[in-house]
Amino acid sequence: MKKKFIIVLGGGESGVGAALLAKKNGFKIFLSDSGIILNKYKKILIENKIPFEEKGHTDNMIIQNAIKVIKSPGISRNNPLIKKINFLGIPIQSELEFGKNYLENSYIIGITGSNGKTTTCSIIYQILKKKGINVGIAGNIGRSFSKEIIKKKMFIYEMSSFQLDDCFNFRSNIAVLLNITRDHLNRYDYNIENYIDSKFRIATFQKKEDIFIYNYDDPIIREGLKKYYIESQCIPFSIKEELHIGAYIKDKKIFIRNQKNKEIYLLNVKNIPLTGDHNLYNIMASSIISEILNVKKESVISILSKLKSIEHRMEKIRNINGIQFINDSKATNVNAVFYALKSTNAPIIWIAGGEDKGNNYIELIPLVKQKVKAIICLGKNNKKITNFFKNIIDIILETNNMKKAVYMAYILSSHGYNVLFSPACSSFDLFKDYKERGNKFKQEVIKLSL
Structure with a gap:
């Protein structure tokens, strides 16, 4: 046939x-x-x-x-x-790549990283829409590129490592690499080098006229820059060091230094409603893109000063009798949980667990010791979490039922506590995806408040 x-x-x-x-x-x-x-x-x-x-x-x-x-x-x-x-x-x-065959004269902004992709895509999308650009957004954010390509002059594409694995010549005019942490290692033979190779494909496909924006503070990315051949112009961002080019923080203010060595003041960090270092990284990457595309500073500031958390990422649900419930279901790896714990100042009851992806929880130890009062494991197999934290946290409970997890967290909390649902694992043992998992958490919290 x-x-x-x-x-x-x-x-x-x-x-x-x-x-x-x-x-x-x-x-x-x-x-x-x-x-x-x-x-x-x-x-x-x-x-x-x-x-x-x-x-x-x-x-x-x-x-x-x-x-x-x-x-x-x-x-x-x-x-x-x-x-x-x-x-x-x-x-x-x-x-x-199939979709791009039918895309003519469009400008592609590709964004990847272990964490922060969706937030960064959403920020830059809002900024470019406000400027009046005919921009589309697709990829891992939940929209098909092939369905969205018609009549768009510019595209923001959220690229997961899995999507990059299947690309062999896909080129982004602007590529962003936000961070690389241990994630999806079950898919990469538990070898982080394979995962790093996947992430750097977003830059290695570029040409010299393209731009690669990267997190200078990430040691894995800095090592990768020595290993991989990248033709494009590299522009970093940092919250730790003042850079000779790129975005950085000085005196709690965000600055961008361009190729002409001109320092551009953007805004004061205190005027940004999204808190946490992870959000500063996302904002700085978005700000560099805005500068490259000549978006007026006033337009950028107007968007940044009104930002809200995206759904399922440090999303405050309800305060019940002085106990704040936070939905961070999108935190499917350890690094995402690290920033969630770091940005939460109150004592924490931490709901974690799911399908393990090769996690190593060692970087969480100082924050867990300092802030976490109890851990509730929500999953079919909780041995890895319970075994790792059993000598660090006195109270570790297990369940495979969201309603029970929320109720136990509430019982263990006191006035002024935060119940943080930040799983560090994928959702596939009990749920279809992180969205279904997060929505179930929100439903149970709302029921608890009735």
Whole structure:
């Protein structure tokens, strides 16, 4: 049988977006998902007459008919079907690179990092929209690039390591690397060097006329700059040192020094509603992009001075009898929890746990000793957390039920405490994703207050 289909593997936002774009450009499409496709995506596929299957892949049909495979970033390269496709020499392309084939004369801002990607994308999106730029936002933030590319002059793309793994020539005009910490190591053979390689792909694909913005304070990134060949102009940001170029903090004020050695004062840190060092990094990266794109300082300040936490990231839910409940479900790695603990001044009841990704909790020890009064482990397998902290924290409780976790945290708290739901793990043992997990936490907190 003559091969005639583009096969899309994965029926989520990314896969359905790729299928729609392929259909629009005249290709025959077949979409296959190993799990259950959500009804909202099924409806789109049916309305657009795109054939699909769910609850498993029909390997022979896929292999015999595929001229190309577009793979969801969530599917591992070690998946048996992917290995078979590679062995047979069938081209595999990411949704991102497939989409860019149909994007003409657009400017790409790619943003990656272990933490802070969504916040930084959201900040720069607001700034550019205010300037009146026809800008789109897509990627790991929850929107398909392939669905969003029509009639956009500029794109902000949140890039996960999984998406970067599937890219082989995707080039960002501006690339941002916010930080690199131990994350997703279960996907990278528990070797952080493999994860670092993945993150640096955002810079190594660039050309000399492009710009690479990076966190100067991150030792892994600084070492990477010595290891990887990067053609683009490198611009750092730091909250610890005054830099000869880039963004930095001096006297609790944010400055940007440009290539002409001109120091530009942006605003006082105290005028930024988002607290914590992690947010300062996100803001400085966004400020450099704004300077490069000639956005007026007044426009940037007007956005930065009104910033709010994104949903599921240090999101204050309710104060119940003097106890503040904070939803930080997006904290799926240790470094995110580090900044959550650091930015919380009150005594903490910490709800943590989920599906471990190769975590090492050692960097949390000083903050846990100083601030955490009890740990509630929410997950199917809590041994790693309980074993690590059992000699540090006297009270460690376990549950696999969100309602019980919230209630136990409330009982253990006193007036002036914070209940911090900052898992340090992925959500897939009990929930579909971090959003469902965070929403469940919020629901239970609201019920508790009724």
